[in-house]
Amino acid sequence: MNDHKQPKEDEMNIIEMQYPNLDDFKAEGLILDIGGGGEGIIGQMKGKLVIAIDKSKRELEEAPSDNLKIVMDATDLQFLDNSFETVTAFFTLMYMLEETREKTFKEVFRVLKPGGRFLIWDVIIPEMDEEEKKKSYVVPIEVKLQDKTIKTGYGVRRPAQDKEYYKKLAKKTDFNLLVESEKDLIYYLEFQKK
């Protein structure tokens, strides 16, 4: 579980186990992984091809993979324009407020090369009433990598989000939609910089 202050059982809304499909994706050059602390799943999958950035040093220190890790805020990326072919966000956008999500999309667009792709795996967070909003929304996941299966959980108190929300945000940022799919409460989106 990635929230360090563990909420009590009655302060959590734990949804059913989700099983994201994490097929080995093709990527040219280095991959920038946004919010790559915690389990650092993309780092575990792609190893030294990954530069993981996270605003939390502790989350990066805890990530078990041995790729390069840098403390950095996704809303203020310290890379030049047109630096990467591939940027990933694996259950990271769910941890952000709406304004942060918007700024992150702009920054990802900026650091991607033309034709570069932004790959997102995330979960539906439904609109909630005031009582429900006080609880942590906890998403248990089980993900299969080539050589192992990882079970973890991501818990947040954050605004609603779904696939359509990110498609709108991507359009506003000038991304093209390349791929979309969903499975139970999780979705995969792939956007391309024109």
Ligand SMILES: C[S@@+](CC[C@H](N)C(=O)[O-])C[C@H]1O[C@@H](n2cnc3c(N)ncnc32)[C@H](O)[C@@H]1O
């Ligand atoms: C728990 S992780 C998500 C899962 C992680 N990608 C993995 O593979 O396990 C979410 C991370 O996003 C980070 N994060 C949230 N907002 C951020 C921001 N504005 N910039 C950088 N990292 C951010 C959090 O610090 C947290 O470590």
